[in-house]
Amino acid sequence: MAATERSPSLFVRPLGAVENNPTALKLILGGKLRELRVSAGLDPADVDDRLGFSRSKTSRIELGRHGCKPADAEALLRLYGVEDEELVTEFQRLVTQSRQSDWWRSFSDVLSDFFTPLVALEGAAAIIRTYEPFYVPGLLQTPAYARAVIESGPARLLPHDVRRRVDLRQERQRQLDQPDAPRLWAVIDESVLMRTVGGPRVMREQLEHLAAMMRRPHVTVQVAPLDVTASVGVGTGVTYLRFALGDLKDAIYIEHLTDSTFSQKPQSVEQYRDMLDRLGACALTPKESLVLLEERIRRYS
The missing domain is CATH 3.30.870 (Endonuclease; Chain A)
Structure with a gap:
């Protein structure tokens, strides 16, 4: 890939208002991780075992019920073969935003x-x-x-x-x-x-x-x-x-x-x-x- 050519995004763009909605971001990130896992030919239980996750943690992340920590995201992307630096950086930025507090929690x-x-x-x-x-x-x-x-x-x-x-x-x-x-x-x-x-x-x-x-x-x-x-x-x-x-x-x-x-x-x-x-x-x-x-x-x- 030429130095001036951007890596294709993992996500549909633009995200718009979704970027300010942690709950929506958790669902999007979880869905994308599920797609990557399926493409890698792995079951949720396989991922839990390989990464030392607690039982069903992968499934809960994919369903948006469990916030994805940056360290977990890094391990999951590596396991699924995502090595492009731009893609990893974009994913981690959205992971960070998904961990912000929703306004309605107050x-x-x-x-x-x-x-x-x-x-x-x-x-x-x-x-x-x-x-x-x-x-x-x-x-x-x-x-x-x-x-x-x-x-x-x-x-x-x-x-x-x-x-x-x-x-x-x-x-x-x-x-x-x-x-x-x-x-x-x-x-x-x-x-x-x-x-x-x-x-x-x-x-x-x-x-x-x-x-x-x-x-x-x-x-x-x-x-x-x-x-x-x-x-x-x-x-x-x-x-x-x-x-x-x-x-x-x-x-x-x-x-x-x-x-x-x-x-x-x-x-x-x-x-x-x-x-x-x-x-x-x-x-x-x-x-x-x-x-x-x-x-x-x-x-x-």
């Missing part, structure tokens, strides 16, 4: 384990698609509306915990203000506009905020009439994360009463993407949705 006192996968990865997405049958999506909620939603939940929370959950929701929303913010495409059930959450004043403020967000170029909101959601047969809310990188698989998140489903299995992701496509095709257009929303706002005057 909310670990109120962040449930089942909600963590969504919070951890939504900022790294290129597109966030969501369907919400009961409330305005969390990324579009005002503080007062969010407080009313949180207080109506099944758990009896102390005022401090309610405030912390509202703060977490607002911190998530700040990701939409970043230069590399994901595009948000939300479909909400028509009943969401009819359900007065927190009282008339809170609801009016929420609907006005929703209308303002709909005018942003990277935010699309559609209202699905009641007969549409009945015919499509949705059943529950879902969030779909679309990543621009081939190194990070798309994901779906479905929240239940006390737990959630988070999956990157292609078949599951495709099924819910198709469902969102059908909803979007049958729902009111963004312009029609805004007209309906403004009509609801006038009713709270």
Whole structure:
């Protein structure tokens, strides 16, 4: 290779917002190490034995559940035959960044384990698609509306915990203000506009905020009439994360009463993407949705 020619990257470029997301980086690095291991013809157990790792450590690193230390990365790359200095340096730089603390860890006192996968990865997405049958999506909620939603939940929370959950929701929303913010495409059930959450004043403020967000170029909101959601047969809310990188698989998140489903299995992701496509095709257009929303706002005057 000529001295002026750069080594081809191990990763799909550019990484963009992903470089500032330690959780996403762990998944990307783990996936790349898995590819390199398979190419080297090795099983995870073989790697554990050869490098003196504890049982299943290689598998946990590949799944992004175990942070990869620089020394481990060096040993793994050497074992897999990656000797190019540029590639090793790039890999180690991303390993270092993946070991930084995620912003959401400061909310670990109120962040449930089942909600963590969504919070951890939504900022790294290129597109966030969501369907919400009961409330305005969390990324579009005002503080007062969010407080009313949180207080109506099944758990009896102390005022401090309610405030912390509202703060977490607002911190998530700040990701939409970043230069590399994901595009948000939300479909909400028509009943969401009819359900007065927190009282008339809170609801009016929420609907006005929703209308303002709909005018942003990277935010699309559609209202699905009641007969549409009945015919499509949705059943529950879902969030779909679309990543621009081939190194990070798309994901779906479905929240239940006390737990959630988070999956990157292609078949599951495709099924819910198709469902969102059908909803979007049958729902009111963004312009029609805004007209309906403004009509609801006038009713709270």
